[in-house]
Structures are given as structure tokens and as C-alpha cells.
Amino acid sequence: MQSIPMTVRGADLLRKELNELKTVTRPKIIADIAVAREHGDLKENAEYHAAREQQGFCEGRIQEIEAKLSNVQIIDVTKMPNTGKVIFGTTVTIVNVDTDAEVKYRIVGDDEADIKNNLISVNSPIARGLIGKQVDDAVSIQTPKGIVEYEIIEVEYL
Template identity: 50%
Template sequence: MSDSVPMTPECYARLQEELKNRIKVDRPKVVQDIAEARSHGDLSENAEYDAAKDRQAHIEGRIAELNDKLARAEVIDPKSINTDKIVFGATVTLFDTDSDNEVVYQIVGEDEADIKQGKISVTSPVGKALIGHTLDDEVRINVPSGTRIYEVTEIEYK
């Protein structure tokens, strides 16, 4: 995979911090845990050793994943975007015509999506459906419970 990974500056910084922590804290700790478990003798029946090796595999896998994402990162600062269309980084206010409710979503990368914070992934069905629309557009989005119809009432880049 050589596709770029869109993310906000905040997400990029958070992933860099996690990578640094995995390399400087988690990796040395698990190496120490493996050495300690080895010192307990027979490795064939050593649950501590097996658990430490599993943790090591998980940590190394996450380090590789973070390195890959950061190498392919396309950092996009929403404040620098100047368009009237919905694109990555947009904070969109939608009016749900069925429920007469307003919802606000920010379109972000997969690593920062959190529906409780109103952050949806650009690759999610809702995120994909919103991309390219402009103010006052009617957007039909297929969700598990059926088709929802939203009207775009505000687009901000903040």
C-alpha cells in the first residue's frame, strides 16, 4: 500500500508520540520481561515467557503500523482549506429531515474517527457520501436502518 493517509496535525502528533512511547518504553520493558521469564528456566511450560513474546509481537506490529502510517501521512490542516465544498477536515452541520435534528460531524482520518466526539472517518459511508457536496445540498446516505436524508446547513474549516 502506497496510498497516502490523510490526517490532521493533531492526529499526526498523537501517532508520533505513540510511536516514541512504543519504542522507548514498551519495547525495552517487554525485552526485560522476556529476559526475566527466560531466567525462570524451562521455556516449554513458561506462561510468562509466552505472554511476554505475544506482547512483543503486538508491540512490534504496532510500531511497524505506526511507521507505515506516519511515512504515508498527508497532514492536512483544516484551517488552511479554502473551498465551499465538503472535503477532508470539514466540520459539517447537517439537518436530518426525518428527525428534524441537527448533527455536526468533522470529517477526519480513520485513526482519529470517534463518533462520540462527532468525528467521522473520510472512508466511512457517511463521510464518503458527504464529500464533494456544498451548502444547501440534499445528501442521501444509506445507513443500516435505511436511507437518511440530510440537508447541508453549514460547512466550516476550523
């Protein structure tokens, strides 16, 4: 199986979610199932069926997280020398050549991606266009509105 790149923060968030699912969510669902069973006939017991469905989602998510964590490759850019090169985990400030609009992105794994917080997936078009480039490089990135020219003005290993 292919290793899954992840930042230290991303792996910590997954471990916290796994712990929450195992120590809080799973026991609550088991208790809900027990309560629903006491209501009698299981064939028409909506509470029971809802709790069982929740249990299926919870167990599926636990398995998914455990599989990811067993194949994780944690990349900590803070322990690497800043060469000015854009790699997984770096924070990149780019400026749109046409509009002078400046934006800062951190390149993270798929699980951590959150565009509202400027965390972009390593598999996104922007990240793919930036990986391997350096400060002062010009990059052309295919966006839904067409090709946009950016200049890399800062690469941070935070």
C-alpha cells in the first residue's frame, strides 16, 4: 500500500479523532443500542435502526483512520533546512501577476485540506503547480477560470 503523506498536525488530528471515536462515540452508540433494544420489537424500532446505522459509520471511520495511520508518512518541515523550495508541508506565499492579489497556502495531505483556512491538498492543481518551484519562480496554474500566472514570493518551513 502507498504511504500517505501527512503533516505532524494532520496525524495528531487523526489520532485525536480516533481516540474520540473509540472512547466517547463508540460507547455512546452501544448505550443507545441497549436503550433502543429495551423498547421491544426491533423490526419497527427506528431508534434501534438509527443507532445501528450510526454504529456502522463509526466503525467504518475507525477502520479508515487506523488504515491511514498505519501507512502514514509524517513530514515535519520544521526539522528541514529551508532551501526556498516548495515541498509538502511548506507554507507558500504567492502573488497573482495580473491582480497583485497575494495569498498564502500551506500544502498538506488530503485529510487536512481546508481551503477556508488556506490549507490546500498536495493533490490540488495549485499545489501540483507549486511543488518543486522556488522563491521568485513564476508559475502558471490551470484554474476553473483559465490559466493564472503567479509569482512565489515566500516559502516558509513552519
